[in-house]
Amino acid sequence: MNNLQAVENKTKSAKQPLVTLLKGWIISNNVQFTSHLSAYISLWSNAKFISMTNSEVEQSLSQLKESTTPDLILIDGKNDWQTLIASLKQALKENSRIPDIVLLVDHADTVIMRQALKFGVKDVLTIPFGEEELDQVFFDCAALKKSDVKLGDISVFINAKGGMGASIIATTVAHMVTLQHTSPPVLIDTDAQFGCIPNLLSTNPKFILSDALEQTDDLDEYALQGLLSKHESGLRFIASRKDKLFDTIPTHSPLAFNQFLTKLRANFEHIIIDMSRGIEKFTLPALSEAEYIFIVVQQNVPAIREAANLIKQLKHLLGINDIKFKIIVNRYSKKIEITPEEIKKSLHIDELLLVPNDFQSVSASTNLGELLATHSSKQPIIKGMRTISNIILNKNEKKLKGIERLFSFIRN
Ligand SMILES: Nc1ncnc2c1ncn2[C@@H]1O[C@H](COP(=O)(O)OP(=O)(O)OP(=O)(O)O)[C@@H](O)[C@H]1O
Ligand SMILES: [Mg+2]
Incomplete structure (x- = not known):
């Protein structure tokens, strides 16, 4: 059993809904990765996440509108996340709100952390991570979306x-x-x-x-x-x-x-x-x-x-x-x-x-x-x-x- 599966299995009961609806993407070329994460995320009745591969994201970017832009994007750090984020940012540059991007990696060394900062990644979770860490990402993102504030x-x-x-x-x-x-x-x-x-x-x-x-x-x-x-x-x-x-x-x-x-x-x-x-x-x-x-x-x-x-x-x-x-x-x-x-x-x-x-x-x-x-x-x-x-x-x-x-x- 891998670590993401452990997160999924630990809590099977539904969670208290988030303070507001959260739309998101899980981006990975690995089906196991996306299925475990989306099973866990589905415990929140108001977190609506879709799973996509890197190339599916690249294809859909040209049709992306403000209304269909996700609030939160979880990216598998095993694939070329730098190119992906660069394309995402380019496609979203006219948007008033940029989604929070969280990177999931096996090892967070200083090179990755530095690149993550450079690409504006909000958080880096190292696998295995505790479910509280992922929950916190969701709570923070929902709270920020609800308050609808422009960041200082x-x-x-x-x-x-x-x-x-x-x-x-x-x-x-x-x-x-x-x-x-x-x-x-x-x-x-x-x-x-x-x-x-x-x-x-x-x-x-x-x-x-x-x-x-x-x-x-x-x-x-x-x-x-x-x-x-x-x-x-x-x-x-x-x-x-x-x-x-x-x-x-x-x-x-x-x-x-x-x-x-x-x-x-x-x-x-x-x-x-x-x-x-x-x-x-x-x-x-x-x-x-x-x-x-x-x-x-x-x-x-x-x-x-x-x-x-x-x-x-x-x-x-x-x-x-x-x-x-x-x-x-x-x-x-x-x-x-x-x-x-x-x-x-x-x-x-x-x-x-x-x-x-x-x-x-x-x-x-x-x-x-x-x-x-x-x-x-x-x-x-x-x-x-x-x-x-x-x-x-x-x-x-x-x-x-x-x-x-x-x-x-x-x-x-
Ligand atoms: N425009 C200025 N005219 C005259 N004196 C100044 C001026 N700006 C700063 N100083 C003086 O230069 C000294 C250093 O200032 P300050 O503590 O702001 O520097 P700093 O760059 O923050 O220093 P550090 O590298 O130690 O953090 C202080 O004694 C301050 O009073
Ligand atoms: Mg000083």
């Missing part, structure tokens, strides 16, 4: 090199998004060793990221609210730093982090991540799902070189599209001989976001424990950061200026 956007701030200013920028921008927007964002500090966001926000966190990642399955809206700490502005955040330095090497799984992110995204419009320490294995899902990746550099050759390397690696590793990359030149000064034009040229990028050097404002605000946007709201450094918060909030700078002008006319 992820914006990542990542340093090209240590100390470029990712933390201060991510925190200030998150604070500005809170002030500019009706619904506050969530700020995540992934740095377990030197994370400074609680200090910058002068707020002690009750829980840290590892607490959240230990219980991702049980996180509902209320549990999430309890785990997140709240700054007086309304900004929610979760930090990673532990008191015991020996415990600081993160061992979180990328899938747990991805699950946590999905839950946050179902409840918040904007998730802002301070990834100042660079790429870590568990944070890869945030990079592959991000709307924007802000790479923070300064005007020096090593930093620009590292940024070029980071862009190259992210493109190669996760297939990230060029338009997601935004380059922030922090501590910008006209006096430094490396010009914006030179930086653009060496990074093959059309636009740079300039945040001026302002040691006085930054050190006064951090020493006083007051956020930059409150302490130095009129300074050019805040103007530079506002361009970034407007990008996150999808505001067109020129349009905004037009509206502001109109309002000032009315006020006069």
Whole structure:
């Protein structure tokens, strides 16, 4: 008896219906694989799954309409799943909702996990898996479909090199998004060793990221609210730093982090991540799902070189599209001989976001424990950061200026 059969045989009685009807596909060229899985899935009266081979899927893609698109697709990792997912994504690119894709594999090594992230796979189940794992996939997918929410956007701030200013920028921008927007964002500090966001926000966190990642399955809206700490502005955040330095090497799984992110995204419009320490294995899902990746550099050759390397690696590793990359030149000064034009040229990028050097404002605000946007709201450094918060909030700078002008006319 194989492992999928074990899952099927374990529970023969009908299951409590899911919170909403779930339509799905099981894709495999192996009849045993599909029959065991569909027998198990049929225990839910409102899960309607059809089984198809890879070539049947390829043939049906041209006729696929929004109304016939499945909510969940389970793919047998034994066949060429990469080509299949690429064709699926191509066929569904006009759709408003992309189905959740779950890959079932015999061994989930790092190569498979990396490719799965690259192809936007929601979860990878290693055979044998417990029925609870598969049930959880169904519960989550049904809950998300029922809530019919648009998932919030992820914006990542990542340093090209240590100390470029990712933390201060991510925190200030998150604070500005809170002030500019009706619904506050969530700020995540992934740095377990030197994370400074609680200090910058002068707020002690009750829980840290590892607490959240230990219980991702049980996180509902209320549990999430309890785990997140709240700054007086309304900004929610979760930090990673532990008191015991020996415990600081993160061992979180990328899938747990991805699950946590999905839950946050179902409840918040904007998730802002301070990834100042660079790429870590568990944070890869945030990079592959991000709307924007802000790479923070300064005007020096090593930093620009590292940024070029980071862009190259992210493109190669996760297939990230060029338009997601935004380059922030922090501590910008006209006096430094490396010009914006030179930086653009060496990074093959059309636009740079300039945040001026302002040691006085930054050190006064951090020493006083007051956020930059409150302490130095009129300074050019805040103007530079506002361009970034407007990008996150999808505001067109020129349009905004037009509206502001109109309002000032009315006020006069
Ligand atoms: N635009 C700026 N003008 C002046 N000082 C700045 C500016 N941006 C950052 N700094 C200062 O640079 C230092 C590093 O900033 P920050 O902690 O944000 O960097 P980081 O890139 O997150 O560092 P790490 O790699 O340690 O995580 C801080 O002392 C901060 O006050
Ligand atoms: Mg930092």
